[in-house]
Amino acid sequence: MTDAIATGGLTKYYGRRAVVNSLDLRVPAGSVYGLLGRNGSGKSTTIKMLLGFVRPDRGSAHLLGEDVATLRPAVRARVAYIAEGHPFLRWMTVAEAIRFTRAFYDRWNDELLDQILDHFALPKRAKIRRLSNGQRAQVSLALAVAPDPELLILDDPTLGLDTVVRRDFLESLIQIIQREGRTILFSSHILADVERVADRIGILVDGALRVDCPTDHFKQSLRRIVAEFRDQPPPLPACDGLVSSWRVGNRLELVVVGYGTRHDRLVESLEPSSFEVLELNLEDAFIEYTRGPRRSLPLLAAENQHDQHIGV
C-alpha cells in the first residue's frame, strides 16, 4: 500500500524548543488517521508543515508522493484542508465563498456541494460572518469536499462545536470517507470523535510521535491494573511497558502498554490482597499516555505518586 502522507525526520523549532521533533509519519492511502496530542504537542505545526504553510528546519514531507517543498498546484488541488477555527473571508456570503474557491480547481462537484449545503440547510445568500461556528464548519466541509480531493487534512475540525453539530459533522465525514480511495488525516482533542472514525492513530507527545498503530491495537494494549494491599504497597520494581503508576492509600494503580502475563506475574510478586485488570477506553488510554507526572489536586486523598513514562 502506498503512503498518502510520508514524513522523514520532520523537525521544527520555535526559538530553542523543538515543537515537532524528528517526526516519521506514514499515513497509508485509503486510511483514516487520527493525530492526537495535547495542546502544544505539535499537531497543528505538523499539519501546517505538511501543507507548506510552515517550513521545516529539518526533514522532509511528501503528499501524494510529491515533496511538499516543491508541491505543484496540480497535486495541491488533490489535497483538501480544513483549518482549525474554519477561517473564511468573513465579508463573503456562502455563494461568494463557493465562487471564490471554485475558481482554483479544475475538478468541482456542484452536485455534492449542493447536497451537503441542503443537508445542513445552509442558505447560499447567508453572510459568513453571521453564521455560527457549527455552520462555518459545515461550509468548510462542503468546500473541502467539492473538488473531490484524494486527501483530506483536517485540523481539529470539531473544536468549539456543540455535541449535536459535532455528531452531524462526523456523520457527514464518515459518509465522505466511504467514497472510494480517500485518505483522511485529522487531528482532534475529542477522543470519542477519533474513536468513531479513525482506523489508525498517532499520538504526539512534546513534538515526538510516541504512538503510531491501529486504533484497536492501542486500546487493547493499554490496561489499568489496580492492586489492593493490607498495608502500604511495596516499591515497584522496573517493568517493561509501564506508562505510569501511583499509590492512593493502600492501593497501587499501574497503567501498562502491551499488557501480558509478565505484568500479572509482576503484580503477583508484590503479594497484594487482590488485584484487577481493567480495560481503558481511548480517552482514558490517551490521558494516561500523555498526561505526564501531574495529576489532579489530591484534595480528598493524599496521593503518593511516582509516575514514570515510557515509549511504545
Place this chain on the structure above:
Amino acid sequence: MTSTLAYKELRENVWIAALGLAAMLLVALGAMGYAPLPGILGTARQPGQIPFTSDGFSYQFGLVACGLALALGFRQSLGDFLGDAQLFVLQRPVNRGRVYGTKLVVGLTMYLVCGALPIALYAAWAATPGTHASPFAWSMTGGAWTAWLAMTAVYLGALLSGIRPAAWLGTRLAPLAAAGLLAGLLALPLPWLAGWLVFAVGDALLVATIVWVVLTRDFA
C-alpha cells in the same frame, strides 16, 4: 484564478481607495477655488497663486496620499491575518507568489489611479485658458507627480511591515521607517528625473524584499 484573487483585493479595499480619492479630490478642488471643506481638506485658492508652484498643492496632496498609502498597505497585509483569513486563500492550489503578487499589483494600482486622477484633474483645469491669471506649463506638475510616486514607497513599506513577522513592534515597523526616509527625499531639491530614479530604485528594493519575505516566511 488571478482575476479571483484580484477581485478579492478590490472588494476588500475599494472603500479605502474611495475615501482616499475623495480626500485628494477635495484638495484638488480647493486648489481650483472650490473648497467644499475649507480648513479641513484643501484651502481656498488665493488670488495670484500659480498652480502647482506657489499654492501648496503638492504638500497637501502628499499628506493625503501618504495616508492612503499607509491605510492600503496595512489593510492589505494585516487584514488577512485577522482570524487566520490568509489560510482560506493560501490553502488553494496556487503559489504564495501569485497570491501576494496580485495583492501588490492591485493595491499599487489602486493607489496610483486614485492619486493620479486629482493631479490630472487639477492639471487639466490649470491648462484650460481663462481659469486663472498665471502662466502654466506641464512641467510645473512635476513636483506633484514626484510626491505621487514617492508615496508608493510608503505603500510598499506599510505592506512589508504588515507581512513581515517580527516580535517587536519597532523591528516590525523598520521597513516603513526606511520607506519614510525614502519618501522624505521629497524635501530635497532633486531634479524630477533624479527623484523618479531614486524612488524607482527604492521601490524595486522594497518589492524584492516583499517577494523574499512572502516566499520564506511561515504562516503559522
